[in-house]
Amino acid sequence: MKAVKIISAVLIIILIILQFFPKRLPENLPLGPSDLISGESVPGEVVEILRNSCFDCHSNQVHYPWYSYVVPTAWLVGKDVREGRGELNFSEWGDYSLRNLIGRLDAIKEEVSSGAMPLPAYIFMHPKAKLDEEQVSIIVKWTDDYIEKILE
Amino acid sequence: MAMKIMCIIIAAAGVSLLLLGVMAGKQNDPYTSLQEQAFTYPENIKAIIDNKCYVCHSLKGESEDARDVLMWDDLPGLSKARQIASLDAVIEVLDNGMMPPQMVVKDNPDAQLTDEERSLLRDWAETAADNLLK
Numbered sequence: 001m002k003a004v005k006i007i008s009a010v011l012i013i014i015l016i017i018l019q020f021f022p023k024r025l026p027e028n029l030p031l032g033p034s035d036l037i038s039g040e041s042v043p044g045e046v047v048e049i050l051r052n053s054c055f056d057c058h059s060n061q062v063h064y065p066w067y068s069y070v071v072p073t074a075w076l077v078g079k080d081v082r083e084g085r086g087e088l089n090f091s092e093w094g095d096y097s098l099r100n101l102i103g104r105l106d107a108i109k110e111e112v113s114s115g116a117m118p119l120p121a122y123i124f125m126h127p128k129a130k131l132d133e134e135q136v137s138i139i140v141k142w143t144d145d146y147i148e149k150i151l152e
Numbered sequence: 153m154a155m156k157i158m159c160i161i162i163a164a165a166g167v168s169l170l171l172l173g174v175m176a177g178k179q180n181d182p183y184t185s186l187q188e189q190a191f192t193y194p195e196n197i198k199a200i201i202d203n204k205c206y207v208c209h210s211l212k213g214e215s216e217d218a219r220d221v222l223m224w225d226d227l228p229g230l231s232k233a234r235q236i237a238s239l240d241a242v243i244e245v246l247d248n249g250m251m252p253p254q255m256v257v258k259d260n261p262d263a264q265l266t267d268e269e270r271s272l273l274r275d276w277a278e279t280a281a282d283n284l285l286k
Contacts, residue, residue, distance in 0.1 A: 099281045102233055103240030147233045151285075 023074035026081045029060040034094035046142045050090060053118050053129040057084025060091035065125070080119070098150055109143040112136055191228060191235075191283070197276045200269045204252060207263065232284055239281040246274045 031038050037047050056062050057080055068077035085091075088104050096104065111117035113136055123130045131139070193201065201209075201224050208218035210225060227238055245251040252263045265273070 098285055099236055099240045099243075099278075102236045103244070106233060106237030107241075151232055 018071040021071050023069065023071060024078045025064060025068060025074060026062070026078060026085065027060075028062055028064075029091065031061065032091065034092050035059070036090040036093035039094045043138075043142060045138055049131065049135050049139060053131055053135075055090065056122070056126070056129075057081050057119075058088045058090050060085075060089065080122070102147055102150060105143040105147050109140050112139050191280050193224075194276065197273060200265070200273050204263055204265055204269065207260075208256065236281050236284050239277045239284075242277045243274055243281070246270055246277070 033039060036042060036050075042050075050058075062081055064077065067073040088107070093101075108117075112131060118126075118129050118131070205224060207213065208215055209222045211219075211223075213219050222238055222242070227235060230238065242251075246265075252265060257264045
């Protein structure tokens with residue numbers, strides 16, 4: 001019993017000390033001209049899905065949950081957002097070349113239809129982000145139409 | 153005499169059938185038609201791919217992930233969109249140094265790309281993608 005108390009106390013102290021370390025959360029930015037949803041005409045239902053299930057890692061408008069302000073979960077969230085933005089950032093959509101756009105659209109289609117995205121860990125923390133079949137087909141159709149438009 | 157004519161007719165028929173077969177075979181040869189549809193690999197690029205990428209990104213590759221992501225033999229036969237997307241990914245992993253994977257290079261140092269090979273392959277992929285976008 002004494003050991004449990006000591007371990008708990010040590011853990012709490014470590015947790016408190018950790019809070020003095022930088023959280024390293026990627027910065028949020030206001031919507032700019034390069035943002036997908038400000039530059040292009042995107043169907044409303046697509047915007048809604050992207051916002052609800054993708055933007056927390058793939059845009060500069062992240063809704064950081066409370067635990068992202070607590071170290072060490074802050075570091076995990078920060079890492080996911082940094083990596084997510086690196087692969088695909090809907091806020092930099094307007095800066096992508098046509099080749100980059102096709103690459104990203106093709107990957108979106110693949111990741112979403114295989115169920116690889118949104119990440120299981122993200123869905124665990126945000127159950128509403130899970131895409132149902134209809135939402136998947138809306139995204140797939142959007143990517144197909146978009147690619148077709150580029151290749152026209 | 154009649155026997156001789158018969159023989160000639162049969163021989164001619166045989167040769168015609170053989171020729172027809174060869175022509176039909178040519179038309180159905182998927183490799184030929186694929187090559188006509190899309191780009192071909194220039195010799196120097198093919199050599200780099202064969203020596204450095206093919207060990208994983210071909211039917212003989214052991215990693216299912218690697219085969220799922222890219223099969224160099226299948227690339228010319230994919231849809232235009234998939235070809236561009238694949239080339240885009242090739243350029244990205246060459247630029248950020250993700251390929252060849254360090255794990256593979258550690259076991260097999262020959263798989264490392266020289267700077268020259270890297271930029272040759274990268275520039276070829278960029279040109280091929282640009283041509284597809286024209």
